[in-house]
Amino acid sequence: MSETAKPRAATLAHLRSGDLAKGDPIPLPLTMASIFHSPGDATGFDQYGRFSNPTWHAVEHALGHLEDAQCVAFPSGMAAISATFFALVKSGDRILLPSDGYHTTRALAERFLKPLGIAYDVRPTSSMLDGGFAGYRLVFVETPSNPRLDICDIAAVAKTAHEQGALLIVDNTTMTPFGQRPLDLGADIVVSADTKAINGHSDVLFGHVASRDPDIIAKVRDWRETAGGIPGPFEAWLVHRGLETLEVRYDRMCSSAETIARRLKGHRAVSGLRFPGLESDPSHNLARAQMERFGFLISFELASEEKAEDFINNCALIESATSFGGVHTSAERRSKRGDAVPPGFVRLAVGCEPVEELWQAIEASLDGLAAERLGAL
Numbered sequence: 001m002s003e004t005a006k007p008r009a010a011t012l013a014h015l016r017s018g019d020l021a022k023g024d025p026i027p028l029p030l031t032m033a034s035i036f037h038s039p040g041d042a043t044g045f046d047q048y049g050r051f052s053n054p055t056w057h058a059v060e061h062a063l064g065h066l067e068d069a070q071c072v073a074f075p076s077g078m079a080a081i082s083a084t085f086f087a088l089v090k091s092g093d094r095i096l097l098p099s100d101g102y103h104t105t106r107a108l109a110e111r112f113l114k115p116l117g118i119a120y121d122v123r124p125t126s127s128m129l130d131g132g133f134a135g136y137r138l139v140f141v142e143t144p145s146n147p148r149l150d151i152c153d154i155a156a157v158a159k160t161a162h163e164q165g166a167l168l169i170v171d172n173t174t175m176t177p178f179g180q181r182p183l184d185l186g187a188d189i190v191v192s193a194d195t196k197a198i199n200g201h202s203d204v205l206f207g208h209v210a211s212r213d214p215d216i217i218a219k220v221r222d223w224r225e226t227a228g229g230i231p232g233p234f235e236a237w238l239v240h241r242g243l244e245t246l247e248v249r250y251d252r253m254c255s256s257a258e259t260i261a262r263r264l265k266g267h268r269a270v271s272g273l274r275f276p277g278l279e280s281d282p283s284h285n286l287a288r289a290q291m292e293r294f295g296f297l298i299s300f301e302l303a304s305e306e307k308a309e310d311f312i313n314n315c316a317l318i319e320s321a322t323s324f325g326g327v328h329t330s331a332e333r334r335s336k337r338g339d340a341v342p343p344g345f346v347r348l349a350v351g352c353e354p355v356e357e358l359w360q361a362i363e364a365s366l367d368g369l370a371a372e373r374l375g376a377l
């Protein structure tokens with residue numbers, strides 16, 4: 001973690017302290033209200049639940065504290081991503097997306113932006129800079145990309161995008177503000193599926209948009225208020241609670257992932273392992289330069305679809321689930337979600353279990369496959 005992230009992590013749990021009156025609860029109260037007492041002049045206070053809510057203010061304040069930016073909360077990661085597109089692009093614009101990032105972002109462009117006259121192109125994350133960005137209004141990157149974990153140089157993409165008149169959006173879902181700081185590297189906007197590590201308990205969907213440009217924030221906020229895709233106060237409250245332990249959880253998850261990736265690399269059942277923290281990974285040098293941590297996602301291949309299913313389903317400490325970033329380790333065979341990966345490709349999301357116990361469970365499941373394979377020879 002960088003030196004600037006540590007004070008932010010330390011003060012996160014005390015953000016409310018300055019505003020407390022005697023007898024106020026120390027933890028954040030949940031405000032469930034669609035209407036607020038609104039006599040007289042209608043400015044400067046909460047009035048209607050689609051415009052604002054005290055529990056949103058608290059979670060946006062906490063997220064903003066971590067991002068060092070203004071934040072707008074949304075009911076899911078896709079709602080946050082959609083808001084940036086619908087608030088910032090218009091008919092005739094062209095945008096650039098990763099060909100290997102989260103597939104729903106491309107589906108959004110294909111099914112909802114294209115019919116409105118907004119064109120899009122795709123490019124692999126690892127060669128995002130090739131060809132430059134002339135003619136694009138927005139460049140959207142996801143680094144590391146989900147699920148193959150390729151990386152692009154955020155500072156270089158931001159510089160070229162700005163020189164050529166484009167804005168840069170970074171989907172920072174896999175990293176959180178403790179793992180990577182795209183706004184510090186020159187990005188205009190961060191979007192995040194807080195459904196994942198930020199909430200961290202797999203019980204809520206949520207998202208946010210962060211930016212240091214007040215004009216961008218005003219447009220995104222206006223989109224939320226007008227289109228009405230607002231987060232529920234209870235979801236905001238849960239995410240606020242999750243945020244209070246993010247630094248501890250994320251630290252454990254990333255440290256465990258480093259240990260487990262090294263051991264997986266040496267296992268005979270595993271091939272094609274990707275983890276940006278390994279010196280042998282093609283992205284490692286760039287990862288060292290721009291990431292504060294290497295994340296908690298690891299991807300690798302097992303010999304077949306069946307082997308991958310067996311590995312996941314027979315491991316006592318892995319939940320078979322889509323999504324990632326929860327306290328429990330989970331894994332998914334990504335070809336079943338339509339990603340362009342081999343049938344035995346596994347995305348492993350390391351959770352908060354003690355690392356030696358977790359490794360023993362993973363190794364036991366892999367050894368079962370290897371033993372089966374030896375038996376078949």
Ligand SMILES: Cc1ncc(COP(=O)(O)O)c(C=O)c1O
Pocket residue numbers: 076077078079102142146171173174192193194195205206207323
């Ligand atoms: C990188 C990335 N961005 C965005 C999303 C969308 O988040 P949500 O499911 O909260 O809409 C996901 C979901 O898996 C994701 O992995």
